[in-house]
Amino acid sequence: xxxxxxxxxxxxxxxxxxxxxxxxxxxxxxxxxxxxxxxxxxxxxxxxxxxxxxxxxxxxxxxxxxxxxxxxxxxxxxxxxxxxxxxxxxxxxxxxxxxxxxxxxxxxxxxxxxxxxxxxxxxxxxxxxxxxxxxxxxxxxxxxxxxxxxxxxxxxxxxxxxxxxxxxxxxxxxxxxxxx
Numbered sequence: 001x002x003x004x005x006x007x008x009x010x011x012x013x014x015x016x017x018x019x020x021x022x023x024x025x026x027x028x029x030x031x032x033x034x035x036x037x038x039x040x041x042x043x044x045x046x047x048x049x050x051x052x053x054x055x056x057x058x059x060x061x062x063x064x065x066x067x068x069x070x071x072x073x074x075x076x077x078x079x080x081x082x083x084x085x086x087x088x089x090x091x092x093x094x095x096x097x098x099x100x101x102x103x104x105x106x107x108x109x110x111x112x113x114x115x116x117x118x119x120x121x122x123x124x125x126x127x128x129x130x131x132x133x134x135x136x137x138x139x140x141x142x143x144x145x146x147x148x149x150x151x152x153x154x155x156x157x158x159x160x161x162x163x164x165x166x167x168x169x170x171x172x173x174x175x176x177x178x179x180x
Contacts, residue, residue, distance in 0.1 A: 022151055023048055024123035024144065035158045038122075038151055048122040058118050121148050 016032045021040035030040035039045045060066040116127035117137065121144035128140050139145040 019154075020147075022122055022147060023051075024121050024147075026123070036155055051122050051125070054125070055118050055120075062115060119144050121145075 126140035
């Protein structure tokens with residue numbers, strides 16, 4: 001039998017409503033264990049962690065410091081190839097006519113130098129052309145923008161309720177009118 005409160009009614013359950021997994025490509029409905037859960041499973045959380053690492057690497061490498069660091073790495077690598085023991089092996093393989101694995105910068109699809117920005121939705125690896133700095137896009141499509149906006153709004157509402165002191169906000173029940 002369910003425990004009763006002093007008013008005689010069963011206590012309300014403080015469970016969160018079902019929601020969709022935020023990771024792009026998953027989108028499964030799940031029952032969260034905490035009000036701020038974003039992902040349905042441990043594998044989705046791990047995939048989101050990998051995406052965050054990829055996203056931060058991409059942003060760093062497109063910055064001025066990141067580009068300088070990458071140029072230094074490439075310079076050191078070319079120096080090692082010139083002076084290392086494997087340089088003779090590469091030259092001999094090229095003389096035989098066998099295939100030498102390609103190294104270095106990948107050929108870009110476009111000849112223009114348009115910087116590409118990654119989408120901000122976890123799990124979305126789409127790169128799109130960057131606009132002007134004041135009009136910077138953050139998402140590749142409307143669905144990604146909408147999915148992340150819903151999550152951020154829900155978490156903001158939860159934080160606001162916590163600041164006001166309502167640990168579990170729910171609908172307030174109207175008092176039943178008492179009969180004569």
